Amino acid sequence: MNQYETVIGLEVHVELSTESKIFCGCSTKFGGSPNSNICPVCVGMPGAMPVLNKKVVEYALAAAIALDCKINKNIIFDRKNYFYPDLPKGFQISQFYLPIAENGKITINTENGVKIIGIREIHIEEDAGKLVHDTAGNRSFIDFNRAGIPLIEIVSKPDIRSAAEAVAYLEKLKMIMTYLGVSDCKMQEGSLRVDINLSVRKAGDNRLGTRTEIKNLNSFKAVLRAIESESKRQIELLKEGKEIIRETRRWDDSKNISIRMRTKEETQDYCYFIEPDLGPIEIFEDWIKEIKSSMPELRDEKIIRYQKEYKLSEYDARVLTSSKKIADLFEKTEDLCKMPKEVANWLMVEGMRVINEKGMDADELNVQPAGLSKLILMVEEGKINRTVAKEMFEKVFLENIDPEEYVKEHNLGLISDENMLRDLVQAVLDENPKSVSDYKSGKTKAFGFLVGQTMKAVKGQADPMLVNKILTELLNG
Amino acid sequence: MQEITSISALELANKIKRREISVAEVVKAQLEIIYKREPIYNSYITVMEKEALSQALIVQKRINDKELDDSPLAGVTVAVKDNICTKDTRTTCASKILRDFIPSYDATVIEKLKNAGLIIIGKTNLDEFAMGDSTRTSYFGETKNPWNIKHTPGGSSGGSASAVAAEEAHVSLGTDTGGSIRQPSAYCGLVGFKPTYGAVSRFGLVPFASSLDQIGPISRNVSDCTALLEIISGHDPKDSTTVGQKSFLYRQYLIDDIKGMKIGVPKPFFEENMEEDVRKHFIMALETFKDMGAQVEIFNFEEVKYCVQVYQVISCAEAFSNLSRYDGVKFGHRADEYANLVEVYKKSRGEGFGYEVKRRIMLGAFVLSKGNYETYYNKARKIRRLICEAYDKAFERYDIILSPETLKTAPPLTEKKSSSPKKSTSLTLxxxxxxxxxxxxSIPCGKDKNGMPIGLQIVGKRLGEKDIIRAAYAFEQARPCLRPDLI
Structure with missing residues (x-):
């Protein structure tokens, strides 16, 4: 296997999370009933005209800045002409001749250390509708809710060499997009879709081999398997002395194989030309500056800051920033209780445990920082013990309970009234005269027994330190 | 009764304002004329009788409530070319493929007409998708020229011109991609105005060639035309190619004074092979301008030599793409029988489009295809830029540029059908x-020996509508418009 090298370039479609569509005012909300978010513009009725959503440009620019791209001075759109029922106008408005940004990069961590993957270009385009087939009725329907949802396509250079690198690249890309807030990157909803361009060559050969394209993968697992399978298929062909045909393939995840869709000869001529209904838009230097200054802090910056500002270890900083949701939760909670180490520990130990146990995605979390902060403060102030706190953490994490009210309701608080506790301890002493006399005769082990009896009597709801103190006073008094 | 439909639009609007006549009376009189004359002229694809009568009552109330005091044309009837979308009224583009298409929205110009209290009386005939110069490519049959029904009214806005000339409407809207307002206006002895690109919203105009299309007014005199232009002009948030200015005031330029105005006449236009009567009247028109105190100068303008070829390439490329949406899937004609998806497309489009439209779609696909893009489309774009620059340079010296609107007057309908650009007499100009x-x-400047009207083209600089209006108005004072003998 080692004598062959796999060369991979990825095209990633990222749905931007703007409120409205790219060329009209329709909502981009996912999951509405079919054709509920449509208008004459996004279904391409005669005479309807596109008006560019400024937010789309700003999101694309933020992505371009985060990926270290060269930004072009003008935004020009082109029409990509082809027929398909989900394409309402008979053309897709995209950027072909001049993408919004070019020549960027992403740094990834691989088993051989840090590696830079080049970004060839980022361009803006509109999404198409969705076909729904009623196989029983031999009919098809079209849902245009998705038509006109803004996308950016991020095209990498052929710098990726393995399935693992591809996944590392995608994870990093997803992280950057979610950190920027330009996309939710929910793959199950199609917010992030991947096309793979793959070729193989003999190790040491500088020329690129004939490549194939595998279209529309919507999970990282599928990307991983598709790359492994296609790489193997191509190497086997070469070993048998056969030729690789330039073609587009479709990945069948259930069968774990890719299937030929069309060869290069069959590819369409899209007759690209400039979109006359959208004049060129100039990107002023000030506009880029404005976007830069309002851009959120990215993960790499956070990792450094967490170590400096919160005195956390690099490892802790990495874990806490592995999802923007967790990082945000950490920062907001810390801001309320001012105990970075405690917050970090709770999130990393208990938080990660809950996420793993429930098989959740950190991005799905909806925890109130106020609840978490209260919980941590209550432990620190000795109002609850750690066992109770751990039990409550899950409820704070998943159900957003108010810890103070919950403690009151379920009577979980520690007995903080010293006089009341003193009476309780006295009662324990009165019930255990033998232990008291044992202790007084020098058998110190009896002290431990008396602590245990007290804790039992208060059902654990007392600060053991305080119990110790009162016991010592009463026994020696 | 005849007088209601014959007098100028502005005059009629004043009568309505003074309560000398009601809007309903106007509409009824207009409908009566339409039903009398339509069997002869065929100006309309759809007459909007019901809508017009109910609009009449609404507009009358708004006039009574003094809501329309500022509108110069409240209560006047307007005919609209049938490639401009009208909510709930079919908009066919004179094509079989859209013969039953009913838009769910009004074009921005329609909204503006309604706001200004005009009554939309019907949708007028055109060449299919505005591709042609005679209305002959219409699915609904050709329109006749009211000056002589044996002649074409021109096109593609032939129905809009014929309707106004035949007094089937007071004013109308046409669209102009390569002369489609000006040429029929010249053929029908009318004033037709193609505004600066972007001065009038194209939202709701079914596009032929998006970078060339513009909506504009057609009328029987310069003042009516100016009033209507004022109503439809201005920025539209729904059309990104419109200019920034919200509205324009044009009527203040209706003044009979062009002393010192600098007029350029491009030599190539002047040298074109034009009919003797056209040449004669054009020179007479130049003399009239000189008599009024303007300076007239002939200048070289070689850049326009290639404009027909450039126009063909760019307009067909854009048309090819703009017409892709008529695929039989969502709306419009769909073939009755088909075996698969590709057949839905092939049959629906094959049956739905006429010959000329298909020819242009093919041409457009050709000039955009791989290998031809640079040779044709991109080269055409480069020459287009040179033409723009040449005009910019000319307008450093001149306020307006004059030429005959067409090289010949309206040809007889019996003339052999031809879509070859070389024979399309007005396309170069x-x-x-x-x-x-x-x-x-285009404004009328005389009649040929057969009594057919001749048009004069006045070109202005970008957003130089005011110069055109001044020149046209002054010329009209010196040489009043002529009217045809109507049935």
Whole structure:
């Protein structure tokens, strides 16, 4: 296997999370009933005209800045002409001749250390509708809710060499997009879709081999398997002395194989030309500056800051920033209780445990920082013990309970009234005269027994330190 | 009764304002004329009788409530070319493929007409998708020229011109991609105005060639035309190619004074092979301008030599793409029988489009295809830029540029059908104006020996509508418009 090298370039479609569509005012909300978010513009009725959503440009620019791209001075759109029922106008408005940004990069961590993957270009385009087939009725329907949802396509250079690198690249890309807030990157909803361009060559050969394209993968697992399978298929062909045909393939995840869709000869001529209904838009230097200054802090910056500002270890900083949701939760909670180490520990130990146990995605979390902060403060102030706190953490994490009210309701608080506790301890002493006399005769082990009896009597709801103190006073008094 | 439909639109609007006549009376009189004359002229694809009568009552109330005091044309009837979308009224583009298409929205110009209290009386005939110069490619049959029904009214806005000439409407809206407002206006002895690209919203105009199309007014005199232009002009948030200015005031330029105005006449236009009567009247028109105190100068303008070829390439490329949406899937004609998806497309489009439209779609696909893009489309774009620059240079010296609107008067309907650009007599004179996005009007300047009207084209600089209006108004004072003998 080692004598062959796999060369991979990825095209990633990222749905931007703007409120409205790219060329009209329709909502981009996912999951509405079919054709509920449509208008004459996004279904391409005669005479309807596109008006560019400024937010789309700003999101694309933020992505371009985060990926270290060269930004072009003008935004020009082109029409990509082809027929398909989900394409309402008979053309897709995209950027072909001049993408919004070019020549960027992403740094990834691989088993051989840090590696830079080049970004060839980022361009803006509109999404198409969705076909729904009623196989029983031999009919098809079209849902245009998705038509006109803004996308950016991020095209990498052929710098990726393995399935693992591809996944590392995608994870990093997803992280950057979610950190920027330009996309939710929910793959199950199609917010992030991947096309793979793959070729193989003999190790040491500088020329690129004939490549194939595998279209529309919507999970990282599928990307991983598709790359492994296609790489193997191509190497086997070469070993048998056969030729690789330039073609587009479709990945069948259930069968774990890719299937030929069309060869290069069959590819369409899209007759690209400039979109006359959208004049060129100039990107002023000030506009880029404005976007830069309002851009959120990215993960790499956070990792450094967490170590400096919160005195956390690099490892802790990495874990806490592995999802923007967790990082945000950490920062907001810390801001309320001012105990970075405690917050970090709770999130990393208990938080990660809950996420793993429930098989959740950190991005799905909806925890109130106020609840978490209260919980941590209550432990620190000795109002609850750690066992109770751990039990409550899950409820704070998943159900957003108010810890103070919950403690009151379920009577979980520690007995903080010293006089009341003193009476309780006295009662324990009165019930255990033998232990008291044992202790007084020098058998110190009896002290431990008396602590245990007290804790039992208060059902654990007392600060053991305080119990110790009162016991010592009463026994020696 | 005849008088209601014959007098100028502005005059009629004043009568309505003074309560000398009601809007309903106007509409009824207009409908009566339409039903009498339509069997002869065929100006309309759809007459909007019911809508017009109910609108009449609404507009009358708004006039009574003094809501429309500022509108110069409240209560006047307007005919609209049938490639401009009207909510709940079919908009066919004179094509089989859209014969039953009913838009769910009004074009922005329609909204503006309604706001200004005009009554939309019907949708007028055109060449299929505005591709042609005679209305002959219409699915609904050709329109006749009211000056002589044996002649074409021109096109593609032939129905809009014929309706106004035949007094089937007071004013109308046409669209102009390569002369489609100006040429029929010239053939029908009318004033037709193609505004600066972007001065009037195209939202709701079914596109032929998006970078060339513009909506504009057609009328029987310069003042009516100016009033209507004022109503439809201005920025539209729904059309990104419109200019920033919210509205325009044009009527203040209706003044009979052009002393010192600098007029350029491009030599190539002047040298074209034009009919003797056209040449004679054009020279007479230049003399009239000189007599009024303007300076007239002939200048070289070689750049326009290629404008027809450039126009063909760019307009067909854009049309090819713009017409892709008529695929039989969502709306419009769908073939009755088909075995698969590709057949839905092939049959629906094959049956739905006429010959000329298909020819242009094919041409457009050709000039955009791989290998041809650089040779044709991109080269055409480069020459287009040169034409724009040449116009810019000319307008450093001149306020307006004059030429005959067409080289010949309206040809007889019996003349052999031809879509070859070389034989399209007006295309050379007209298309360069669309390529450069400039405003231009056609105004009547006489009649040929057969009594057919001759048009004079006035081209202005970008957003130089006011210069055109001044020149046209002054000329009209010196040489009043003529009217045909109507049935």
């Amino acid at each position: 007209n298309s360069s104006v669309n390529l450069a996005g400039l405003p231009a009007a």
